[in-house]
Amino acid sequence: MSFPPAPAEPISPDPVHEVPETLLTQSWLDLSFLHWAADPADVAPLLPAGTVPDTYDGLTYIGLVAFRMHRVGWFKVPGIPYLGTFPETNVRLYSVDRHGRRGVVFRSLEASRLLPVAVARSAFQMPYMWAKMAIHRDADTISYTSSRRWPGPRGARCRIAVRIGERIEEPTALEHFLTARWGMHNAFFGRSVYLRNVHPRWSLHRADLLHCEDELVTAAGLPSPAGPPVSVLYSPGVPVRFGRPARPGGLPTP
Secondary structure: OOOOOOOOOEEEEEEEOOOEEEEEEEEEEEEEEEEEEEEEHHHHOOOOEEEEEOHHHHHHHEEEEEEEEEEEEEOOOOOOOOOOEEEEEEEEEEEEEEOOEEEEEEEEEEEEEEHHHHHHHHHOOOEEEEEEEEEEOOOOOOEEEEEEEOOOOOEEEEEEEEEEEOOOOOOHHHHHHOOOOEEEEEEEOOOEEEEEOOHHHHOOOOEEEEEEEHHHHOOOOOOOOOOOOOEEEHHHHHHHEEEOOOOOOOOOOO
């Protein structure tokens, strides 16, 4: 028997569900969020079965998010200083499933540590890519560089630089929509998996885009963005907890 889709969860700066059992911990630090508006029809074929593009005022968004992953840890084990800490840049889309659960779908995730990349790809079917990466901070300017090593397309590059502005006291509903995402949709051996996360409310800052030279969005199978991003934001970061996958079962991303 089929059922009509449930209404989408509210757009909320605070978690919309609890994570009583912690499966995975990490921190996301020094994040820059770049977003371009997109036609939902252009991204729908790239989403896992059982999900559709999540929209705001009729549009969905392509996100390019660069940051520092810090001390990934499992269960109650403290985060790992070296293997669990590395630069990351991901290309992501916005999704909602028939249960109304909003989430993100990762089209690619560049990371500078080979072992986590290999584990993520082989065990959890996450599209992690091994890349040569660096993050540099100079006063109120932060830059991110990435060049893909494996798998292809080898050499796919991304260079971003932003100037960090004032803190946003009252983010807009769209800014919450783009950043406050409380789960991830993924396909795992033909099954749709939803992984919940919780973290404190984002501290968001305005940011001026100084430079953006990117090949990751098109390498992820998406149309080349037309013009500059419609939203550029910065956050110093948050600690994050992931819970066990929502039933039906599956396995989480590392």
